[in-house]
Amino acid sequence: MTSRDAPYLLRQPAPEPVGRLALRSLAWSLVVSTCVAGGVALISLLTSLDQFDVLWSLLVGARAGLLALAPAFLGRLFFLSRSVADRGFAWIGLLATFFGLGILLVFFAQLGFEAIAWFRVSPELIEEHNRMLRETGKNYIEQEKAAFFQQELPRAIADEERKLKKRFADDPAILARKLEEARQEIRQEFEEALPERMETWAKNAQEKQIEKEKGIRTDTSPGALLENFLTQGPGDVGQDAGIFPALLGSLWMAIITICLAVPIGVGAAVYLEEYKQGGWLGHIIQVNINNLAGVPSVVYGILGGFVFVEMIFKPMEQNQAAALAELALNPAALTFWDRVLLWLPTISARNVLGGGMTLALLTLPVIIVSAQEAIRAVPPSIRQGAYALGATRWQVIWHQVLPLARPGIMTGTILAVARAIGEAAPLILFGALLLVQQNPSLFSQFTVMPMQIFGWADRPGKIWHHNAGMASILLLIVLLGLNAVAIVLRNRAQRKMRW
Amino acid sequence: MRGTRPLQRVWEKLIEFALLCCGLLSVVVTLSIAVVLIVGSAQFFTLQDGEPMALGDILERVRYFFTGSEWTAGFANPTYGILPLLVGSLMISGIAALVALPIGLATAIYLSEYAQPRVRGIAKPTLELLAGIPTVIYGFFALTTVTPFLEYFIPGLNSSNQLSGGIIVGIMIIPMVASLSEDALRAVPRSLRDGAIALGANKFETSVKVVVPAALSGVTASFLLAISRALGETMAVSLACGNKVELIFDPRDGVATMTSFIVRMATGDQPHGTTDFNSLFAVGAVLFFMTLGMNIVAQRFMRRYRQVYQ
Numbered sequence: 001m002t003s004r005d006a007p008y009l010l011r012q013p014a015p016e017p018v019g020r021l022a023l024r025s026l027a028w029s030l031v032v033s034t035c036v037a038g039g040v041a042l043i044s045l046l047t048s049l050d051q052f053d054v055l056w057s058l059l060v061g062a063r064a065g066l067l068a069l070a071p072a073f074l075g076r077l078f079f080l081s082r083s084v085a086d087r088g089f090a091w092i093g094l095l096a097t098f099f100g101l102g103i104l105l106v107f108f109a110q111l112g113f114e115a116i117a118w119f120r121v122s123p124e125l126i127e128e129h130n131r132m133l134r135e136t137g138k139n140y141i142e143q144e145k146a147a148f149f150q151q152e153l154p155r156a157i158a159d160e161e162r163k164l165k166k167r168f169a170d171d172p173a174i175l176a177r178k179l180e181e182a183r184q185e186i187r188q189e190f191e192e193a194l195p196e197r198m199e200t201w202a203k204n205a206q207e208k209q210i211e212k213e214k215g216i217r218t219d220t221s222p223g224a225l226l227e228n229f230l231t232q233g234p235g236d237v238g239q240d241a242g243i244f245p246a247l248l249g250s251l252w253m254a255i256i257t258i259c260l261a262v263p264i265g266v267g268a269a270v271y272l273e274e275y276k277q278g279g280w281l282g283h284i285i286q287v288n289i290n291n292l293a294g295v296p297s298v299v300y301g302i303l304g305g306f307v308f309v310e311m312i313f314k315p316m317e318q319n320q321a322a323a324l325a326e327l328a329l330n331p332a333a334l335t336f337w338d339r340v341l342l343w344l345p346t347i348s349a350r351n352v353l354g355g356g357m358t359l360a361l362l363t364l365p366v367i368i369v370s371a372q373e374a375i376r377a378v379p380p381s382i383r384q385g386a387y388a389l390g391a392t393r394w395q396v397i398w399h400q401v402l403p404l405a406r407p408g409i410m411t412g413t414i415l416a417v418a419r420a421i422g423e424a425a426p427l428i429l430f431g432a433l434l435l436v437q438q439n440p441s442l443f444s445q446f447t448v449m450p451m452q453i454f455g456w457a458d459r460p461g462k463i464w465h466h467n468a469g470m471a472s473i474l475l476l477i478v479l480l481g482l483n484a485v486a487i488v489l490r491n492r493a494q495r496k497m498r499w
Numbered sequence: 500m501r502g503t504r505p506l507q508r509v510w511e512k513l514i515e516f517a518l519l520c521c522g523l524l525s526v527v528v529t530l531s532i533a534v535v536l537i538v539g540s541a542q543f544f545t546l547q548d549g550e551p552m553a554l555g556d557i558l559e560r561v562r563y564f565f566t567g568s569e570w571t572a573g574f575a576n577p578t579y580g581i582l583p584l585l586v587g588s589l590m591i592s593g594i595a596a597l598v599a600l601p602i603g604l605a606t607a608i609y610l611s612e613y614a615q616p617r618v619r620g621i622a623k624p625t626l627e628l629l630a631g632i633p634t635v636i637y638g639f640f641a642l643t644t645v646t647p648f649l650e651y652f653i654p655g656l657n658s659s660n661q662l663s664g665g666i667i668v669g670i671m672i673i674p675m676v677a678s679l680s681e682d683a684l685r686a687v688p689r690s691l692r693d694g695a696i697a698l699g700a701n702k703f704e705t706s707v708k709v710v711v712p713a714a715l716s717g718v719t720a721s722f723l724l725a726i727s728r729a730l731g732e733t734m735a736v737s738l739a740c741g742n743k744v745e746l747i748f749d750p751r752d753g754v755a756t757m758t759s760f761i762v763r764m765a766t767g768d769q770p771h772g773t774t775d776f777n778s779l780f781a782v783g784a785v786l787f788f789m790t791l792g793m794n795i796v797a798q799r800f801m802r803r804y805r806q807v808y809q
Binding site for chain 1: 507510511514515517518519520521522523524525526528529531532535536539601602603605606608609610613614618621622625626627628629631632633634635636638639640642643644670673674701702703704706707724727728730731732733734738758761762765766771779780783786787790791793794795797798
């Protein structure tokens with residue numbers, strides 16, 4: 001077929017007169033920006049009537065007009081020309097898509113700067129702190145000496161004066177002489193007592209010095225700084241603070257979340273996918289899970305704070321204390337529950353178990369939805385084959401469906417745990433706050449890494465921000481590691497299983 | 500099941516029951532959230548520091564809670580009108596929506612209509628990464644990066660301000676808008692696109708005039724879910740936006756939101772059971788029912804596009 005045979009088929013549409021359209025939109029944008037300039041000038045004139053500076057208003061208007069020129073031109077051209085719109089949108093879409101990547105790079109750069117600053121600032125602060133600690137003894141002696149002569153001496157003199165004034169109130173001449181004598185006497189007494197005092201002070205100062213010098217950190221190499229950060233607890237001295245208890249707390253949260261949320265979540269997913277497809281009960285549960293996934297995490301915190309702290313663990317804490325008192329007074333009156341409570345370690349109301357349970361509830365919808373997808377991806381032919389061999393429903397699920405769905409379930413679990421580790425809002429109501437020094441156990445108070453970051457970032461002072469930056473890097477490394485494991489698992493599963 | 504032994508039949512029933520319990524636990528969680536919030540709010544409305552109030556006072560407190568414009572919990576003679584907190588939350592979500600909805604939708608259109616597989620291969624993991632960063636780290640960025648950056652351009656910017664919080668929340672919800680909208684756009688059948696192209700439309704016109712309107716319910720659902728997420732965002736907002744509880748419409752100034760108020764109340768030294776502390780439940784209830792409502796509407800929209808194109 002040639003163009004002569006069917007011209008209507010192959011004729012190219014006339015190319016768009018982009019140049020003319022550009023001129024038109026230029027004219028349009030000039031009109032618009034003049035209007036904008038005039039409007040802004042008028043408004044600024046009217047809003048500053050007391051000054052009534054026409055020239056200044058015109059300048060402001062002109063600036064606004066110039067600023068409006070480019071957007072007006074591009075916008076008009078976008079609407080007038082189809083080809084410009086098509087190509088332009090490709091660029092806009094690309095920019096929007098990689099906006100996120102740009103932001104990520106900026107963020108990582110910022111974290112890198114925080115880390116560098118941390119490594120640079122910490123040694124200086126440590127040096128300064130060390131100097132203060134080394135001079136503890138000298139400062140102590142000077143302080144005591146100053147107190148001795150400037151507070152104790154005047155006080156002793158004043159006491160003596162009061163007594164003399166009472167005794168010789170009616171004879172001013174004798175009083176003046178006696179006063180002078182007393183002053184001399186007391187001052188001499190003090191001078192004589194000084195060497196003895198100095199000895200005591202020196203001894204005390206030495207003790208204090210030895211005590212404080214334990215806090216001196218001589219090694220300020222990056223490795224030692226990092227070791228300190230990773231193994232110490234948070235404190236009031238910014239450069240000495242570390243993340244270790246928070247790290248352990250996060251680990252506990254991950255373990256409890258896995259132990260509680262995974263069995264329940266997978267169970268719910270199996271029920272929804274294998275037992276009750278299309279039933280009204282299944283429908284209710286499904287809708288409920290979808291809605292639960294959108295509940296703000298801080299609301300879970302309120303739930304956990306009310307149920308786990310106020311209703312479960314606070315009474316347990318109080319009963320345990322009561323049982324302990326009872327044990328001392330009257331061991332025979334202990335009930336069975338008292339004995340159980342005594343057998344448990346010391347319970348605090350806001351403890352690791354409660355926090356873990358709250359996070360398990362929070363991650364439950366995530367785990368259920370991903371497990372459902374994994375189970376749905378198992379082809380029906382496998383189930384039918386197993387049924388044909390006489391397996392019961394549970395045997396089919398346990399021996400065929402779940403093993404095949406396992407990679408998907410594990411991926412979902414890891415992502416859920418990553419979410420649980422990163423969440424701080426639900427734990428706010430657990431008072432999981434800043435200065436938890438002890439390493440957490442199941443029933444003790446705790447803090448987690450995001451809480452620690454929140455506390456540090458909220459604190460005035462540069463070093464705390466640097467600490468928060470370091471902790472953020474650590475948290476991100478943990479999360480990225482988890483995500484990488486999830487991606488590897490997913491890819492391996494995809495490669496292995498071709499149905 | 501006919502050939503199975505009776506013991507096994509019992510076992511099967513037991514397992515089904517256990518699995519049902521697992522499924523019902525999520526319903527129990529939802530119900531207990533609602534119950535806790537309602538009970539706590541009831542305590543807030545009816546008790547004054549543990550003492551029951553007269554009916555008139557209760558009604559007055561309820562009326563003022565929904566219509567009053569002053570929230571002075573923690574001061575002497577406190578008043579509890581939720582409007583400042585609500586406006587704070589809506590301001591932050593509004594700024595976040597202004598950032599996230601255009602960028603997210605443009606990303607979704609680009610990824611589903613324009614992008615080469617190679618570009619998708621880079622963009623998708625990036626978005627997932629962005630979605631996986633903990634919110635408290637976003638808050639830290641708002642504090643140390645976004646606010647100093649904005650200070651270059653905007654005179655009179657407070658060190659804790661709505662603008663940086665809103666922008667950072669917006670960045671946080673971009674992946675959500677993008678991936679949910681993209682799912683909706685991809686669910687639009689190819690025939691619609693082919694029809695548009697056959698009529699002479701170019702790619703931009705196909706996307707904007709055919710694909711997006713066809714996927715409108717899904718796109719709306721993604722917007723609603725993202726905004727409800729922004730409303731519930733806690734740590735970033737309480738780090739970046741401060742805790743000034745006032746009716747503030749100036750985005751350069753800091754403001755407390757419902758979530759950051761809950762955080763301040765929970766971390767402060769208010770004893771449990773006081774009216775101030777119980778106000779946390781009322782605020783939480785408003786937050787919960789708002790986001791729940793948006794989620795339910797969004798789920799309905801989502802179901803619609805799934806039904807139409809399957």
